[in-house]
Amino acid sequence: MDLHTTPRRLVSSGSPLEPEIGFSRAVRHGPYVSVAGTAPIAPDGTTSAPGDVYAQTVRCLDIAEAALREAGARLADVVRTRVMLTDATTWREAARAHGERFAGVRPACTFVEVSRFIDPAWLVEIEIDAIVAEHTAPADMVGW
Numbered sequence: 423m424d425l426h427t428t429p430r431r432l433v434s435s436g437s438p439l440e441p442e443i444g445f446s447r448a449v450r451h452g453p454y455v456s457v458a459g460t461a462p463i464a465p466d467g468t469t470s471a472p473g474d475v476y477a478q479t480v481r482c483l484d485i486a487e488a489a490l491r492e493a494g495a496r497l498a499d500v501v502r503t504r505v506m507l508t509d510a511t512t513w514r515e516a517a518r519a520h521g522e523r524f525a526g527v528r529p530a531c532t533f534v535e536v537s538r539f540i541d542p543a544w545l546v547e548i549e550i551d552a553i554v555a556e557h558t559a560p561a562d563m564v565g566w
Contacts (some may be wrong), residue, residue, distance in 0.1 A: 428452040433492045436540040448489040452500045455495045459506070460486045461539060469543040475512040479519035481507070481540040484550040487523070490552060500529045510535035516546055
């Protein structure tokens with residue numbers, strides 16, 4: 423596969439900041455899918471589950487998984503995750519949510535502490551990288 427001639431597929435979050443900043447929720451280029459840092463943003467644009475690392479991690483994973491699916495990838499295709507926390511001592515709460523999704527996949531995973539995020543109410547952000555293997559798409563992904 424020649425990645426120079428393979429079209430890039432951009433997945434939007436719908437954020438008005440995407441064109442201003444110049445980013446996409448996810449990008450697929452050939453078999454490679456990268457999901458940008460995903461914050462715990464509720465559907466109404468507020469912070470999901472303030473103060474709850476576990477619930478915020480679940481929300482980040484929900485958003486990231488939807489982006490993966492839109493790009494034609496599955497959780498089974500994930501090869502790396504990065505979990506960024508504002509307090510590393512809460513890593514077990516984030517790890518529990520991560521393990522609920524990835525125990526059977528076991529991607530390379532890194533937990534890091536950061537000083538803060540754009541919104542101080544965000545306690546966690548997650549990045550995901552996947553490589554889509556040659557596989558038959560499940561029925562619910564036909565046409566993706």
